[in-house]
Amino acid sequence: MLTFLTSAIEFGVIFLFGCVGEILTEKSGHLNLGIPGIMCMGAAGGCLGVKLCYLASPAPSAFLVVLMGILFAMLFAAALGAVYGFLTVSLRSNQNVTGLACTIFGVGFTSFFLNNAVLSEGVSTQLSQAGLHFFNHPLPGADSLGWFGTLFLDHGILVYLAIVIAVIAAVVLRYTKAGLSLRAVGESPATADAVGINVTGYKYTAILLGAAIAGLGGLCYVMDYMGGIVGSTVDQTIQGIGWLCIALVIFAMWKPAFAILGSIVFGALYILSSYIQGISFEQIPLLNIVPFAVTILVLIATSIVGHREMQPPASLGLSYFREDR
Amino acid sequence: MDEYALQLQNISKYFGSVAANKNIDLTLKKGEILALLGENGSGKTTLMNMISGIYYPDEGHIFVNGEEARISSPQDAFRYKIGMVHQHFKLIDIFSAAQNIVLGTKGSGLARINEEVKAIAEKYGFEIDPKKKIYDMSVSEKQTVEIVKVLYRGADILILDEPTAVLTPQETEKLFSVMRAMKADGKSIIIITHKLNEVMAISDRVAVLRKGEYIGCVDTADTDPASLTEMMVGEKITLNISRPEAHADRPLLEIRDLTVNSDEGSHAIENLNFFIRGGEILGVAGIAGCGQRELCEAIAGLRKIESGGIYHEGESIVGLSPRAISARGVAMSFIPEDRLGMGLAPSMSVTDNMMLKNYQDHGYGIKPLPLSDEDTPEQAKKKNARNRFTEFLNRHCPFVDRKKARAEAERIIEELDIVTPSTETPVRRLSGGNVQKVLLGREILIEPNVLITAYPVRGLDINSSYLIYDILNRQKEAGTGILFIGEDLDVMLALCDKIMVLCHGKMMGVVHAEKTTKEQLGLMMAGALDLEEEKGKPMGVAKDTRIGEDQA
């Protein structure tokens, strides 16, 4: 049970990164269906960052490796986020179409980039060393504090980073003027514009930041959960996780605080099949349906109940063109 | 310090080649309430939008506290401490009152906003719950939020655009007491309104605009509603619109005790009684937003009615589908504010818009056989049977009859002089006047017996307007009963046979166009004259009603 919960948390934070990133983006009125691709980019960038460290010195410090991994993951993800932002904010392209294009590009690029530019002789061992020993370095006390230590302290840095980011996002959205302005932009850009909020600026900030955070999800999967083992289907797996992140946004009803809980639930559901005793092989896919089915139920329930605060941001998916006012 | 909070000199604003405001001078003293009075389209809102930074004047100067000001955005206006409360509230529904109020302002976090908002509210006597969400609020509460929002930003000059239009008398009274409190605090206020009694009640001075021009400014104490009306409507202009004699038949459309709600849930139309006979034009006068739209929608079957009845040729049409009502020959052409909102599909071609209402009835394009008097009964029976069969075929054809629609499009383009590159041009790309002609043309095509038309000449030049009047007169002579919802009183006086005046959804009376004056209509529109009360009898019920006893 304890290992199950620990694994649920470790897998859940991958969702949490993606979900918080997407929440930020959606709060600005942009449905970014490119999140799966962006998370892949994060994985690709993270691997490159780690590789660069080993290129610079044969035994780099753990701090540097983790920092470079995070930095490059965010950079790569934000780069694709910038493409999405430029197309949908400045060029007012259709968000669904642009997002799908980003996913197609991001997934393809990651697979290609990892296989052709990152992975070469010896890099795999470097990556798994970084993953197992640097990214997964537990906090002090993990071994000595019994179940508490195992559950809460025996995680890599990214797990704590995810929760910190989610909490910060929740606080910013709820208690700061910047958060208020961002929500206003997503609800009614014309109103926000009229009171002097820089609509374009907020949209870009939210999209870039959201993409960078989501990118950490990809990094987290490769370096933390997989321990630096880059399989040949890594892009496909992350893509699937990415779509679940978008589902999780609905499940969390656009609230980062709910997303923390939701992501652990999704994480638990995702790994459930390996932990249930006596489950037969053919029942696994049926279990995998559960998170998606639950998401649909939440979506239906919120639309029927019609409570205003459980709804997507009012102008989600619409371009804002000032002259149309 | 200067005596004036705000001075406008020679302000002009043109849209295209037409002047919305022309050489306007206006002054606002410190600590006074100035009423800005004028009919629809007289340029009041345009003028105020220039002060609040939404438009920039083409000519003229604005002085704030004696210094020339360049106001090119709402933010600039705030810098000069000018705040405007628009008729359409700009609020975010899911935010609380306080969140809306502080939105976009610089400064610290959100911790103390509720107290700050409460402090302002107490100072001026607003009733406001800072934590209440906008979606839970009534219209008057939303308005309060808008006003507090402006005050929170430190405005000393407040512009209220028809604030009372959406309020009940009690709420209006509350607003006025708040306004007096703000005035006592040294704020200067401009209130835009049509309502003379309110002008008399709240303002210190009244400035009057008419057709984009500044008519004058008087102290409220030295004036009375009658002279203000005269300033507002001006001399009666004789228009050369022909009015063929009405040969009215029995009532075609009868409205009994009709009550209809607006989108917000308040009564938009209240206990309305009227009727239209075939072969007459009944005008509907009233300030904008006093129930015209809801009335149209109710008759066309698009809006649920709360109580009362609508009878067409003596039969109730309440609850019928829009298609069934249209099939009875009730046509509607409503030109909404955004022109394309109702009745036309903007991205579709003129041709496709032609078949909007009857696309289901036509398919293969088989024409019915013409009946003639020379037919033997046998032949007539045969022909009728065949016509019924072709009608059945056409109706159940899976395809639309675009050929017929194109012919109709060509016909109305020709007859109404519509300027369009082709019949296949999307109506979105036509100019405003031509869009209106397409809409009216289509409604006339189905040869209605009742035609409801709202603002059909809005935005048209003189020639096109006269063309529309001609069309309406031709329909009238053909025996159609026409409900003409208009804006320009001069036109209505010249064109209509009778004029019904609405004020806040209530009928103020029906008058004969030949026997009434512009002043009388103006007073009725402003709610200062109620013929219903004067005569003490319900109006708008025809003696020769077609509604049976048992039905009504």
Add this chain to the structure above:
Amino acid sequence: MKNTKEPFIHITRREGLPLWKGLLIRAAAVLIALILSDIVISAAAPRSQGFFGFFGALFSGAFGTERRIWLLFQNTFLLLGVAVALVVAFKMKFWNLGGNGQILMGCLACAICLKYLGGKLPDPLVWLIMLVTSLAAGALWAVIPAIFKAFFNTNESLFTLMMNYIAMYLVAFFISFWYPGGTGAMPPLTEGVLPPLGEGQMGKSLLPVLLFAVVTAAIYLYLRFSKHGYEVALIGDSKNTARYAGINVRKVIIRTLLLSGALCGLVGFVLTGSINRMVSTTMDGNMGFTGIMVAWMGNLDPLIMAGIAFFINFLTRGMAQVCTEFGFTSEALSDTVIGLVYFFFIGCEFFIRYRVHFAGRQKKQPGEETPASPEDGGQEQAPLPEDAGAKEAN
């Protein structure tokens, strides 16, 4: 709104750009994307074949052999079929992102029929049942979100997206149910499948090519000339106007999505019943998403869409060849290049829909909010005086 501080860039909507200009802009965008890819790939490739070698490989991959050509056409028409199915919904502004799931459900229904009925009933009867159940399964997967959209206005893009995954795992379930302990792959079935229409690759590809050519033409006619198509377009344009015309909007939404889903199911029928003879979780080939790109890039016009579908498949097959010839180990390069082409294509749309004015290059006329250009003949929505009245009347 007009500003005294003249913004550096001023953007206005534009209407009625001549078709050839629009096509030229698009072609230029695609060409730039390809040349860019070529330069990067040629520079980075282990066995670069040079700038022109790239295009050579592209063409040889797509057209090199008769088999390749037939495959190209087969995939083009399959993709076109999906795109056309989606267009039916898009015309109504209903975002059906569930193409993948609807195809998979078609595949699954077909596979179930093959598995349980193949060889037990006469083949033609099996084919008929396969066809009907595939259509029904696809339609079911589309109509569930449609019903909730029609009655509760539930967000359809997220709903259909989730349905994709349920379909995928249902397929996975059936495969592991049929072949417990297997690898998750299903061996091709032999009984009850549709026979090839001829020899070799042509025989296999002829059915999808012919079938979806006919379907595309039929849907074109349906949308353009039928009463149903008129209603769909009307709802897409203005729901209020549609109601005024007496259309039952809910009914039309549901009916239209039944059609859209059924057509996706038809693609599944061909994929499983004829081409692959089995079902797998990736059998949709992501055509539900690619189809969206095709539909959108083709402006919802079946004829242009056919061209786009052909071009995308040309790139996919061509890039596979480029990967081999240039010595890359991963074929994912084609997705990268196609993604890049999408970006440029999406971006260039802006220049077709909007006109960009740079400050200083064009003097605005006083009192004119949106400068109407001479070539539009004043058709641009120049503000009229009554705009002021309209605002005031409000």
